[in-house]
Amino acid sequence: NTQASKAAAYALLARLYLNKAVYTAGSPEGPYSFAKEDMDKVVEYCELVEAEGFSLEDEYFKIFSTASSNEIILVAATGTPQNRYRMTLHYDQNPDGWNGFATLADFYDKFDENDPRRGSEATPDGTEYSGLGRGFLFGQQYNDAGDEIINSRNQLPLSFTKEVPLLGAGTEEGIRVIKYHPVDAGMYIFLRYGDVHLMKAEAVLRGGTDNQSALEIVNELRTARGATGLGTLDEASMLDERGRELYWEGLRRVDQIRFGTFTSPWSDMENTEAFRVLFPIPQRALDTNPNLQQNSGY
Structure with missing residues (x-):
């Protein structure tokens, strides 16, 4: 495959x-x-x-x-982890990340509490990455020994919140997502x-x-x-x-x-123009090929 x-x-x-x-x-x-x-x-x-x-x-x-x-x-199976987890994890977690993407609270709430696809909690046992759960990471986070992770910036327990503002979000705000766990081979x-x-x-x-x-x-x-x-x-x-x-x-x-x-409204966007269902054609492509015409709206 x-x-x-x-x-x-x-x-x-x-x-x-x-x-x-x-x-x-x-x-x-x-x-x-x-x-x-x-x-x-x-x-x-x-x-x-x-x-x-x-x-x-x-x-x-x-x-x-x-x-x-x-x-x-x-x-695509490389056999080695490709660090995708770093796009979402906090830098105080193991493995560390750059504290990037989070999901929206209203999307998280679309899951029933008993839906296993929402994620599984970590079972820290001292082995590497055992403190990291799968799926949505919400609430208090733990290290591989089972101890609470402390946010190195404010010295408070690292607990991911459900809500995350579009601007000015704190380092612990927002539910993180891990679908490809770092303990597994890269694919x-x-x-x-x-x-x-x-x-x-x-x-x-x-x-x-x-x-x-x-x-x-x-x-x-x-x-x-x-x-x-x-x-x-x-x-x-x-x-x-x-x-x-x-x-x-x-x-x-x-x-x-x-x-x-x-283009429907959502929590951080009241209105999006309908033409944005298409991306713009890059200017370099337009300059190279006079037969191309820019998509409407751009």
């Missing part, structure tokens, strides 16, 4: 057909019209991936700890079956044909993860489920554009 396979091609085709309405829309910002024949193609390619022997993993974080997981379709997943499973559910929700309902497909995944099943499913809850399953995996922007929420 470190090389492209038929399953990888099927998964990419499913993703392309799922997003076809976005790529071919009269206006980049929508509205998007999802054709039934395209959604049927998504279902078809997702089932072809499953026929290659992929299945849902019972232990969620096992997916990100071994390249031999049942879910991994295509992965990065490009395609996995959990995404394929939810693509199939979304395609059925948008009119594709399958012998299961979209809700049944989603709850099949939630059951495998140890989460309580949903009672109903609509576009909003489908997007939420993709967020819970696929956070920190580089898919959110594409998902939000497809669901029409990318």
Whole structure:
């Protein structure tokens, strides 16, 4: 699974057909019209991936700890850690980080308390990195010996808060995220079956044909993860489920554009212009090729 396979091609085709309405829309910002024949193609390619022997993993974080997981379709496996954890961890943790990215409180609150995907607490036993949990790091942080970590700047216990202001945030503010734990060999997943499973559910929700309902497909995944099943499913809850399953995996922007929420207001942004669903074409490219025309709005 470190090389492209038929399953990888099927998964990419499913993703392309799922997003076809976005790529071919009269206006980049929508509205998007999802054709039934395209959604049927998504279902078809997702089932072809499953026929290659992929299945849902019972232990969620096992997916990100071994390249031999049942879910991994295509992965870059280097065999050595690549320091991705440093992008989010506090500099007083082990391993240290540059105290960077945090998630939003309203996204964290989309998880049920009993959803294992929200994370697992550390079990410090004296071995290296044993003081570091998986998933969302919230509240008091501990070192490998199980002692409270002290913030070297203010000499207070290092306890990550739920809220993080856009400007002027303290070093301990914001929930941090670890999906690829430093104790594991370095790898990065490009395609996995959990995404394929939810693509199939979304395609059925948008009119594709399958012998299961979209809700049944989603709850099949939630059951495998140890989460309580949903009672109903609509576009909003489908997007939420993709967020819970696929956070920190580089898919959110594409998902939000497809669901029409990318430019919607959120906690730190009241309004975003619709044209920003596209990036600007770099000036160097425009200067080099007179046939290119800058995207509208830039």
